[in-house]
Amino acid sequence: MKLKLSKADALIVVDVQRDFCPGGSLAVPEGDTVVPVLNRYMDKFGLKYLPVFATRDWHPENHISFKAYGGIWPVHCVKETDGAKFHPELKLPGSAGIVSKATTPGKEAYSGFQGTRLKSMLQRLKVRRVFVGGLATDYCVKNTVLDALKAGFTVLFLRDASRGVNVHPQDSELAVEQMLEAGALGITIEEIG
Numbered sequence: 020m021k022l023k024l025s026k027a028d029a030l031i032v033v034d035v036q037r038d039f040c041p042g043g044s045l046a047v048p049e050g051d052t053v054v055p056v057l058n059r060y061m062d063k064f065g066l067k068y069l070p071v072f073a074t075r076d077w078h079p080e081n082h083i084s085f086k087a088y089g090g091i092w093p094v095h096c097v098k099e100t101d102g103a104k105f106h107p108e109l110k111l112p113g114s115a116g117i118v119s120k121a122t123t124p125g126k127e128a129y130s131g132f133q134g135t136r137l138k139s140m141l142q143r144l145k146v147r148r149v150f151v152g153g154l155a156t157d158y159c160v161k162n163t164v165l166d167a168l169k170a171g172f173t174v175l176f177l178r179d180a181s182r183g184v185n186v187h188p189q190d191s192e193l194a195v196e197q198m199l200e201a202g203a204l205g206i207t208i209e210e211i212g
């Protein structure tokens with residue numbers, strides 16, 4: 020056990036929504052397999068009363084990322100629809116901070132920090148280290164990790180609790196390399212005491 024959780028730590032669960040899981044409109048292969056692992060991370064944070072944030076893709080129905088509006092994606096995570104709901108087995112604590120992103124028709128936002136109050140919420144809580152996992156490794160997880168690093172946080176990427184879309188087969192591997200190269204540390208749950 021190399022890592023001990025302490026105050027100044029926060030967990031960021033990225034976009035674990037129905038549309039990104041098998042059966043959803045933009046299904047990430049094995050996307051639902053992150054759910055039980057993230058539940059275990061949330062247990063560990065909960066036991067120490069540490070903050071948990073959950074980002075969600077929360078698009079208007081005419082969002083620029085959708086093919087009909089010039090984007091590359093099928094319609095997904097339209098705000099207030101079933102597809103935008105968190106996975107039903109994700110056990111978010113009632114105290115979790117919900118961060119809705121990419122809510123403006125004309126703007127894409129893959130990072131949980133982009134156009135949100137996530138950074139100021141973390142700073143108010145005096146968080147210095149963030150643990151980031153979820154969907155999708157090669158888009159929203161990657162961009163959230165890179166922005167967290169730019170904002171000055173120490174970042175632990177949850178290897179065992181993230182899956183990628185892999186539009187190109189190597190995308191997730193490349194995303195992981197990019198995150199580690201930028202200074203993130205990759206961990207699995209066994210490394211937390």
Ligand code: VGL
Pocket residue numbers: 034076084092129154155156157158159160
């Ligand atoms: C995402 C593609 C489009 C993500 C969001 O959450 O990674 N990917 N919108």
Ligand code: ZN
Pocket residue numbers: 076078084095096121
């Ligand atoms: Zn999206």
